[in-house]
Amino acid sequence: MAVKVAQEWFAICGGCEVTILDVGEPLIDLLAELEFVHMPVIMDHKLYGQTGEESKADIPEADVGILTGSIRNEENKELAELMRSRVNFLISMGSCACYGGVPALANQFAVDEIYQRVYQGNSTTDPGETPAEGLPALLDRVYAVHEVVDVDLMLPGCPTTPDMFVAAVMHLLKGTPFALETKSVCDQCPTIREQKTGEGITLKRPLESVEGVGEALETVRCFMEQGYLCQGPATRAGCGGMDGGTPRCIRAYMPCRGCFGPLTDQANPMVDMMGAISTIGLNPRDIPDRAAQFNRFAGSGRLRTKRR
Ligand code: SF4
Ligand code: SF4
């Protein structure tokens, strides 16, 4: 009998849903074993009845629930709780769901500041009233899914990788082992760390090409030692594939942006990165907006405005 799957999305870009499509041909075989009973991105199954006749949202019962996106407003919270009550096993998919992701950058600002900026203080918008009716209220901050409901499996990444999604599905269908990496992106990066401190290293923007583009990565100097803000030291590995391959961005000669999130629940990527940057002789204080820069994907519990 097919495994029933329900999926719902919150504060997101939709990239994690594209990851499912990016599975490619193996998805055809998987679809024979999965029955999607609710998934807004691919099917016209409504929350409030097919014609909006219901006053309360409903999600069909399923064996597995998948939630993408972070929890920003009352409706997201209610749907997360509803999904939890309807499924046996809940997956949070993507770094928005696992850590708050990019939407949680908003946690640097109080809700009234956000409303003020969007509806009154934006230079490209005519000042207007903050809409109050017919819209779910914002929560006090952006939350990761597990901060609101219990989660059974987290698939980090912005977006998560297709093979991690497949590995999670196979874990559910066949009981094959599944575990997140405990290593860092640096641990799976083949570039050369000369471990010389500082002389002559200047901070570079990621739009400037690293030295050695196109050459074998084993012969290229570590991007951070070249002066780029590569977040590999403070980021969980896994983006290179479940078999521990070279991290995704490093393969493309780009510094890691930290999208797989922190190495542990307690880790603070900003603190870890400031330490790593100091060891190559750069002054962390020269990095603008460093709290947001280094917690770009992990801000649900780590970026807090003092005014909230
Ligand atoms: S984790 Fe990234 S790709 Fe996935 S929904 Fe969030 S922003 Fe989009
Ligand atoms: S800092 Fe970046 S380039 Fe250097 S070893 Fe770590 S992941 Fe590789």
Ligand code: SF4
């Ligand atoms: S290298 Fe870093 S930013 Fe790039 S996919 Fe991997 S974890 Fe994400």
